[in-house]
Amino acid sequence: xxxxxxxxxxxxxxxxxxxxxxxxxxxxAHTPSADVEILEYGEPVxxxxxxxxxxxCPTPAAxxxxxxxxxxxxxxxxxxxxxxxxxxxxxxxxxxxxxDIRVESAVPDANxxxxxxxxxGASLPDDELLIGETVPGxxxxxLGVLTALGEPTRVSSSLPTNPIERKRRVVEEALAASDLEPxxxxxxxxxxxxAVGDPxxxxxxxxxxxxxxxxxxxxxxxGTQMVAVxxxxxxxxxxxxxxxxxxxxxxxxxxxxxxxxxxRFDCELTVTDPGFDGRDHVAMRRYCAGEAKEGVGMGGxxxxxxxxxxxxxxxxxxxxxxxxxxxxDEGAAxxxxxxxxDATAEGTRGP
Amino acid sequence: xxxxxxxxxxxxxxxxxxxxxxxxxxxxAHTPSADVEILEYGEPVxxxxxxxxxxxCPTPAAxxxxxxxxxxxxxxxxxxxxxxxxxxxxxxxxxxxxxDIRVESAVPDANxxxxxxxxxGASLPDDELLIGETVPGxxxxxLGVLTALGEPTRVSSSLPTNPIERKRRVVEEALAASDLEPxxxxxxxxxxxxAVGDPxxxxxxxxxxxxxxxxxxxxxxxGTQMVAVxxxxxxxxxxxxxxxxxxxxxxxxxxxxxxxxxxRFDCELTVTDPGFDGRDHVAMRRYCAGEAKEGVGMGGxxxxxxxxxxxxxxxxxxxxxxxxxxxxDEGAAxxxxxxxxDATAEGTRGP
Numbered sequence: 001x002x003x004x005x006x007x008x009x010x011x012x013x014x015x016x017x018x019x020x021x022x023x024x025x026x027x028x029a030h031t032p033s034a035d036v037e038i039l040e041y042g043e044p045v046x047x048x049x050x051x052x053x054x055x056x057c058p059t060p061a062a063x064x065x066x067x068x069x070x071x072x073x074x075x076x077x078x079x080x081x082x083x084x085x086x087x088x089x090x091x092x093x094x095x096x097x098x099x100d101i102r103v104e105s106a107v108p109d110a111n112x113x114x115x116x117x118x119x120x121g122a123s124l125p126d127d128e129l130l131i132g133e134t135v136p137g138x139x140x141x142x143l144g145v146l147t148a149l150g151e152p153t154r155v156s157s158s159l160p161t162n163p164i165e166r167k168r169r170v171v172e173e174a175l176a177a178s179d180l181e182p183x184x185x186x187x188x189x190x191x192x193x194x195a196v197g198d199p200x201x202x203x204x205x206x207x208x209x210x211x212x213x214x215x216x217x218x219x220x221x222x223g224t225q226m227v228a229v230x231x232x233x234x235x236x237x238x239x240x241x242x243x244x245x246x247x248x249x250x251x252x253x254x255x256x257x258x259x260x261x262x263x264r265f266d267c268e269l270t271v272t273d274p275g276f277d278g279r280d281h282v283a284m285r286r287y288c289a290g291e292a293k294e295g296v297g298m299g300g301x302x303x304x305x306x307x308x309x310x311x312x313x314x315x316x317x318x319x320x321x322x323x324x325x326x327x328x329d330e331g332a333a334x335x336x337x338x339x340x341x342d343a344t345a346e347g348t349r350g351p
Numbered sequence: 352x353x354x355x356x357x358x359x360x361x362x363x364x365x366x367x368x369x370x371x372x373x374x375x376x377x378x379x380a381h382t383p384s385a386d387v388e389i390l391e392y393g394e395p396v397x398x399x400x401x402x403x404x405x406x407x408c409p410t411p412a413a414x415x416x417x418x419x420x421x422x423x424x425x426x427x428x429x430x431x432x433x434x435x436x437x438x439x440x441x442x443x444x445x446x447x448x449x450x451d452i453r454v455e456s457a458v459p460d461a462n463x464x465x466x467x468x469x470x471x472g473a474s475l476p477d478d479e480l481l482i483g484e485t486v487p488g489x490x491x492x493x494l495g496v497l498t499a500l501g502e503p504t505r506v507s508s509s510l511p512t513n514p515i516e517r518k519r520r521v522v523e524e525a526l527a528a529s530d531l532e533p534x535x536x537x538x539x540x541x542x543x544x545x546a547v548g549d550p551x552x553x554x555x556x557x558x559x560x561x562x563x564x565x566x567x568x569x570x571x572x573x574g575t576q577m578v579a580v581x582x583x584x585x586x587x588x589x590x591x592x593x594x595x596x597x598x599x600x601x602x603x604x605x606x607x608x609x610x611x612x613x614x615r616f617d618c619e620l621t622v623t624d625p626g627f628d629g630r631d632h633v634a635m636r637r638y639c640a641g642e643a644k645e646g647v648g649m650g651g652x653x654x655x656x657x658x659x660x661x662x663x664x665x666x667x668x669x670x671x672x673x674x675x676x677x678x679x680d681e682g683a684a685x686x687x688x689x690x691x692x693d694a695t696a697e698g699t700r701g702p
Contacts, residue, residue, distance in 0.1 A: 020541045040427065045474045072423065076440050087471055089427050089440035118359070120438055222360065323476070 001304060002074040002295050003064075003130045003221065004207060006038060006117075007032040007090070008081030010098035010106065013137030014350030017166045022229035032134040033086035035061035036077045039068070043323045050324050057286030058326055060298035061134070065204050066317040067301040070309060073130075078120075078207070080113070080135075098199040101144050101174035103132035110202045112196040117206025121277055122214045129211050130245070130304075132221040132297025135200040141229035144171045144196030150183025151231045153245050154223040156250050160290035164173065171196065189232035197228075204229045207238070212240040219243040220267075221300020223250035223293065227258070230265040242266065246299035248273035249287055272302035275310050281328045283321045284314065352483045352655060353425040354415075354572065354648050355558060356390060358383040358441070361449035361457065361549040364488030365424050369515045384437035384483040386412035386647050387428045390419070392699025394674045401675050409677055411588070411649035417668040418652040421660060424481075429505035429558070430439075431464070431486075431601075432550030443470055452495050452525035461545040461553045462592045468557025473565045476477050481596070481655075483572040483648025486551040493515030493579035495522045495547030502582045504612050506575040507601050508656075511641035513679040539579065546578075549647035556587070558664030559564065563591040570594040572651020574601035574644065578609070581616040593617070597650035599624035600638055623653035626661050632679045637664065 009032060012018075014025045029051050034047035037238040038061040051059035068075065070237050078092040083097040086169045093116045098107050107113070121129075135141075139155040146153050154164060175182065178195035208218045208229065220226035230242060232327035244267045251258055251271040262269040276284035286292070305313055318328070360383060363369075378400050380626065385398035389412040395401050402410035434448040439477045444467045450457050458464070472480075483602040484628065486492075487503040497504050505515060526533065529546035536543035541684045559569045571577035574597040581593060597620045602609055602622040613620040627635035637643070657663055669679070 038370050040425075041476055042634060043476050044473070045476070074391075075534055078440075085443075089429075089443060091438060091440045093434075115602045120397070123438060125396070 001130065002076060002126045003132060003300065004076050004078060005036060005132050005297055006078040006080035006200045006203040007036050007134045008095060008179055008198065008200040009083040009220055010137045010141055012136060012140050013142045014172055018163055018170060029132040030084045030135050031136050033082055033084045035059055035134045036086055036088040037338055038062060038065050039075055040088040046085060052324060052326055055286050055291065056282040056322055056326055057291040058283050060295040061083055062320045062324060063298045064296045064301040065314050066320045067305060070312045073304060073306050078203055080199055080203035091204060093120060095199050095203060101141060101196045102177050104178055104192055107194050107197050107202065110190050113199060114190055114202040114206035117203045118210035121207035121210030122212060126216060128217040130219050130221045130297060130300040131204050131207055132300055133200045133204055133225055134296045135198050138198060138225045140167045140170055141198035142225040143167050144174050145192045145201060145228045146182055146231055147171050147182045148175060148185040148192035148196050149189060149231055149235055150186045153227060155267060156293060158292050166351050187235055201229060205232050208233060209238050212259050219245050219300055221245050221297040227261045228304060230267050234265045238275055243268040243270060245270040245303040247294045247302060249293035253293065255289065270303050272299060274302050274313060281318055283317065283326055292337050295332055352479055352481065353427060353477045354426050354651065355429060356387060356483045356648055357429040357431035357551045357554040358387050359446060359448065359551040360434040361488045361492055362451040366521055369514055369521060370487060371489050375408045376581045379487050381435045382487050384433055384435045386410055386485045387437055387638060389416050390426055391439040396570060397436060400683040403677055405641060406642065407633040408642040408672060409634050409644055409672055409675055410662055411646040413647045413671045413675060414668060415647045417664050418656060420667050421663045422655050423687040424591060425654060427589060429554055431554035433639045438539055438662050444554060446550050446554060451490060452547045453528050455529055456545055458545050458548050458550050458553065459683065461541050464550060465541055465553040465557035468554045469561035471562030472558035475562060479568040481570050481572045481648060481651040482555050482558055483553045483651055484555055484576055486521060486549050488575045491518045491521055491687040492549035492577040493527050494518050496543045496552060496579045497582055498522050498533045499526060499531055499536040499539045499543035499547050500540060500582055500586055504562060504578060505608055509603055509643050530562050538586055540586045546648050552580060556583050558583060563589060570596050572648040573594050578612045580616050585616045594619040594621060596621040598645045598653060600644035604644065621654050623650060625664060627652050632669055634668065634677055680682055
């Protein structure tokens, strides 16, 4: 089993009010570069930030890495528009960072990126692929694409309280800037991505399309961002079997909507609960409180854990957290938030 | 355990008479790009060539991949001057392809490449690293560096009959073009690499130096090319413990010279025999006949195989070979060489 991890950035993450609280915007651009280092090496290497929220919630990369250390699977990271250097090895497909979706064209090279990703996906010899993503701001661009495609749904958030109304207003502005109404891109998913998406979307969609075409089984590892990719694939006329694997944190927040969306886009849905509620560790408490929820292939990685071994993953997550400098302080983190200076010294995942 | 694989090219590989027989020069530049795809995915993906000699001898990448499929270890590929695209993920350190050593400066950015590689090596959290290489022409540039450093030794070859005299004449020309005599770079290893080396050398040396400085155990995975790197490291004043792990094919060809060189440079030497002589398979017969011998971390990878499991590696190598289109024809390959058009349609490893 191989996890492909397209990683990229969009300036959409910098919009006030949709970014994760407490994160310094100039550091958020480092988050995907740090995530892929955590996935490759177990901790940030060249990246100047460790993506941990002010509350002590680590990036989902920590969970995906913990699973990898327990069950073992191949990872190949794809540069899908990173804007900061990373010491992780990346596949170069020539993608560029995305612009704020409130400009006319958010991903000018969406078509070319899709085509290159398609060829890459079609060339891989694997029988099965998991495709994840890391792109701060990605749920807002997912909402943008779903709205442009005329698909009624609601996206998730990395924040406990989803700033969904703020996201809707941003998407309204973004569509207006591209001279579009909701549903105007019906049947033209790459136009939707170009106008109001992010650079990770055409790479995920392209790899999935190419791999499906060559007979590879594809699971999109993520939550509502992958629902947007599934919508794009279906509207592109790709009708091969497709799966989505996500976390119980996304499924719980989404209620019936997630299953309905998967039915609408003919996707098999796998939801995995890592059992974090059984542990008194700050990182797992934060996930249970609704922070982060998903990303960096977390739900897909968790789906690979054999029955009876999730306890090992939780143990290993504590080890990974210690490496990332997250010390569990037996509940104190919930009553004693870190100081402001700590908060601004760290990056956090965007919404 | 992590295998780091700096991969690059030098125009030195194109010099007539030192390249592997039968290889079309314009295809040889693809060899390292294909090697790292084999290591990552199990077969070439985007690369238009499969590095197999006209006799049916596969690149050592096939052996390293077979070991990886049996025992499992992490691989991170570093772009150390690739001149052709690869679909494998690579760490970017800004290295450029090397020039023919018979021009004044073969690796103009050797110092900067060493510094960037040093920082990368120092930043890695691993306790132990294997560092390999793939660079066609690499034994000639190794001879160049050893000669410039004034270190008496002899290098190996990927050919059954080592064109050592041809290499010596090339190195003489190369030194003259840089206005150097043998030994002129004594104590100045980066000057030697800049003048008559290849771009993989400062990356291997830099990573090793940085990793050693940060307390990581380092094994150089290769034959006489790694002897040249060890010489460079010692002449740079780095006296931390250092190991070299290579194949029995290099050790057999080198006789006492390899052990003497390792003593001279205070390197522990590990030689691993994969037991290919017990198999009647074209790939293993070609290795036993002295082709290829080493490269792409092969000797280091073989050193990771636990006692009693080498048979599994040989079995797996047959599987990898089948994937690469090498069909064993029960000895016919030795008496029925492929046609010329087959030979020119494939890349082969340089000397």
